[in-house]
Amino acid sequence: MAERQEQAAPDAVMTRIGQVVMLHHAGDREEAQRRFLDLWAEIGEDGDPLHRCTLAHYMADTQDDPADELAWDLRALTAAGEIADDRVAPQDGALAVRSLYPSLQLNLAADYLKLGHGRAARAHLRRARVASEFLADDGYGNGVRAAIGRLETRLREDGPADGPGPRPPRQRP
Incomplete structure (x- = not known):
């Protein structure tokens, strides 16, 4: 029962990432980049793979330099490989990760x-x-x-x- 409630609870980090994505889509790329970097520092290189994948995926979009964009997209791919199947969608996890x-x-x-x-x-x-x-x-x-x-x-x-x-x-x- 507690596990179900935990899965249903909103993920605060994903919510924060979503808020920064909205900021970026609204046109404030520099502020979005700064906030993504702050979140990245909080999450850390060993943090939740879903958080790292999502954040890196969107951080890539804020880059001016194609090499920097590539580096962030590679981080996203690496983190995706570490996501547990049930972390994305408990009812159909493997398909969701893929x-x-x-x-x-x-x-x-x-x-x-x-x-x-x-x-x-x-x-x-x-x-x-x-x-x-x-x-x-x-x-x-x-x-x-x-x-x-x-x-x-x-x-x-x-x-x-x-x-x-x-x-x-x-x-x-």
Whole structure:
């Protein structure tokens, strides 16, 4: 019974991350970045993997430098691998954890493309496409699949070359 109540209780850290995401979406990127860094310091490198994954995933969006964006997206992917299946959605945990990977891999593909590493971008995009089979047929899943398709089209148009190219927009569903 206590375990059920704990699972139903709101997660204060996730709420705080969500508030900073709203601040960022409202246009205050610098303040959002500062608050994300403060939260990162509180959570710590060994903190809850779901918190680290979520925070790093959104922190990447506040970066100006594509290399910094990549570093945060890599932190998010690493943390995702540490999330217990029941941490995301107790009723269907394994599927819920797997549903994080398409977006994480998509963001890495976009990061590598910005840095001019077409081969790495294609590899992560393939992983995103494979992982997308676990997405539900809903707004989020369809949005991620559409973003994967857009980046696939862009990579086909850009050709096989590795090297700096124009910075594509951040891929968010």
